[in-house]
Structures are given as structure tokens and as C-alpha cells.
Amino acid sequence: DSGVTQTPKHLITATGQRVTLRCSPRSGDLSVYWYQQSLDQGLQFLIQYYNGEERAKGNILERFSAQQFPDLHSELNLSSLELGDSALYFCASSVSHTGELFFGEGSRLTVL
Amino acid sequence: GENVEQHPSTLSVQEGDSAVIKCTYSDSASNYFPWYKQELGKGPQLIIDIRSNVGEKKDQRIAVTLNKTAKHFSLHITETQPEDSAVYFCAAPSNFGNEKLTFGTGTRLTIIP
DSSP states (O other): OOSOEEEOSEEEEOTTOOEEEEEEOOTTOOEEEEEEEOTTOOEEEEEEEETTEEEEEOSOOTTEEEEEOTTSOEEEEEOSOOGGGOEEEEEEEEOTTSOOOEEOOOEEEEEO | OOOEEEEOSEEEEETTSOEEEEEEESOTTOOEEEEEEEOTTSOOEEEEEEETTOSEEEETTEEEEEETTTTEEEEEEOSOOGGGOEEEEEEEEETTEEEEEEEOOOEEEEEEO
16 A cells, blocks of 8 residues: 555546546655556656645646645546546655655546 | 656566566656556556666665666566566656656566466
8 A cells, every 4th residue: 555545446427527536645745746547558747746836747738737735635637528538547646855656546537 | 858768568478587678768867767566456666766876776586777878777577476467667757856757658577377
């Protein structure tokens, strides 16, 4: 158990809809990262937050947004969903500057 | 930004034999190279990492070697066991620092009993 909690584990929705994925980092970790893993693909970095502030942005679509709250949990919002958004979405957390990321078990999104 | 290439994409080895997975990176300023293991239905987990001030690091049956001149690093697993079957990812830091990693495309390792 990495200590990172993601909900929901599975989500099935229709094109055009909006969903919110939630992540609770390990106790004490200030950084939260979101990664997307599509079928047979590697891990694509989406966005990073550190102590409530956006710190780095990767290949995140404009239809996607995220935030980190004062209690350090984070939410990834995906809107106007398309079939191609079907993927595993991982949240990871870290203690700043150590390099090691601790991943949750992911949220599997299926868009029909 | 960093570009990480990983080979092979799939690898099958007989139980007890060794497995080697290789990665190359593009940013010569990168100085931290982790390897993550992802088991079925789980998130990736760090198994070993190396920093640029050393050329090799070992942890029991797992070792990582780094060649900074050639900009490549490799994962070596000796005496493979069925529980080594998983997808392995290499990674290298982006220009945002060690916290934001660029991952390779993964190697699916299958250990044949």
C-alpha cells in the first residue's frame, strides 16, 4: 500500500460528460502529480501541484483541469469527454526534492 | 524537454535467467534515473534508482547501470522469479527537476516457469 488513495477505482460514462477524479496523497507529502496511462502506452504526465499551487504542466488538454485543496487532496476534472479519454489516471505524491513518486492504484475511466 | 526511449517493449525469459532492459535519454543535464515496476492492477512502484555521481547500483537481484557519456541506463534482473513478471518503466527528470519525470513506454517482462 503506497498510502495514496484514489477514487473512484472504476468509472464508466458517456461522451460529452464530465467527471471528477479524486486523490489523497500520502500523509506529509506536499506534491501531487497526475498521469494518464492509455492502453499499451506509457505514463503521460498531465500536471503537478505543490502545496496548493500549480508547479508544472505537461500534455494536459484544455478540457481537463485540476486543483489541490488546502488539505492537500487533489481533484482532476475531465469535461466534454471523448472516446479517446478512456484510460487509467494515476495520482502520485512525493515529498519535495526526494525524487521518489508514490502512486495510487489508479482510476480507470471508460468513455462509451 | 526530456525524451526517454525504452527497449524492448516485451521480454520473455526463462525462470532463473537474467533480464536486461535499456533506456536512453536526451537531456545531458538529467541526473536522476529511477526504475518503476507496475504489477497488474496496481500503480507503478519504485524498485531502484541511480544518481549521476555513480555508474552502478545494486539491490539484491536488481542492478542499474548508467553511462552518462552515451546517455543510457539499464536495469538488470538476475535469477529471475515468477514474481518478477510485470511492466517495468524507466524515467528521467524533465527541466522542472527531479520531481517531474518523463517515463519510457514500458517493458512487459514475462518469466517463463
